[in-house]
Amino acid sequence: MIINELKLISFGKFKGKTLDLKEGFNIIYGENEAGKTTIHKFIEGMFYGFFKPYSKRKVYSDDYDRYFPWKAADYRGVLKYSYNGQIYRVERNYAKGLDDVKIYDDRTGEDVTHLFEYDPVLRIHSPSSVLGLNSVVYNNTISIKQLGSKTENSLGKEVKDSLINIGGSLDVDISVKNAVEKLNKEIDSIGTKDRKKTSPYGKISEEIQVLQEEKEKVLKSLAIIDEYEEKLKLIREENQKLDKERIDLKQKLAIIEKYEITTLIKRNEIITHIVEKIMWVLIL
Numbered sequence: 001m002i003i004n005e006l007k008l009i010s011f012g013k014f015k016g017k018t019l020d021l022k023e024g025f026n027i028i029y030g031e032n033e034a035g036k037t038t039i040h041k042f043i044e045g046m047f048y049g050f051f052k053p054y055s056k057r058k059v060y061s062d063d064y065d066r067y068f069p070w071k072a073a074d075y076r077g078v079l080k081y082s083y084n085g086q087i088y089r090v091e092r093n094y095a096k097g098l099d100d101v102k103i104y105d106d107r108t109g110e111d112v113t114h115l116f117e118y119d120p121v122l123r124i125h126s127p128s129s130v131l132g133l134n135s136v137v138y139n140n141t142i143s144i145k146q147l148g149s150k151t152e153n154s155l156g157k158e159v160k161d162s163l164i165n166i167g168g169s170l171d172v173d174i175s176v177k178n179a180v181e182k183l184n185k186e187i188d189s190i191g192t193k194d195r196k197k198t199s200p201y202g203k204i205s206e207e208i209q210v211l212q213e214e215k216e217k218v219l220k221s222l223a224i225i226d227e228y229e230e231k232l233k234l235i236r237e238e239n240q241k242l243d244k245e246r247i248d249l250k251q252k253l254a255i256i257e258k259y260e261i262t263t264l265i266k267r268n269e270i271i272t273h274i275v276e277k278i279m280w281v282l283i284l
Helices: 034-047 062-066 133-141 155-171 176-190 200-283
Strands: 001-013 014-020 076-084 086-093 101-103
Touching: 014 034, 034 062, 034 086, 034 133, 086 133, 133 176, 133 200
Parallel strands: none
Antiparallel strands: 001 014, 001 076, 076 086, 086 101
């Protein structure tokens, strides 16, 4: 990694200060209180911010207040660095409530923040994630403070974690501890069945229960519909049977009516014949 440019927009005693750095040795010198340590801290802050390591919540370190701008409420800066042939431009706002990090491809201007690791505790992306160094390792190896050749106790923890990783995974870049922590956080974020209103798992479980109840109601309704359809089928069959009987009865009634008419005609013919004979006898 090569740091190309520092732009202290508003940081400590500096406001609108830009430093262009070249590959190789860069010496920044000056009198006491000229701001050498401030520039040193600015580089650290641009990569890591000013937060206490290993905290399960966002806690600001003493450096946050120590380097808060003297004469401004604005608390920002820009850093450019080269890594693996890419030039990245990091823009950080340190101010509480507004703290944010944006990372751009300096050649194209494309926002590449999403390509860097996201810290769920700090709720911001880490510009140093491609380097594989956290703030503790950085401050005890690459970054040597003034009169600070002795490493901090926290470095021992990092070395221990790295040795555990090497022994367990044969790869120092694979953090078993971080993996376990991430998995636990994922499990916690998913939640449990009992946390119906606060966890995704609980909400889905509640939705499934509601849908199951709706399903049972629908199934009961379908059973009632099937029952009525069976009754309707029987009624239709009975109706068809009655229609057939009605047609048969109409046919029989027509035959009977025809028979009665025929009988009546014959009866009238007989009566007429008898009357004619009686009349004939009387005439004679």
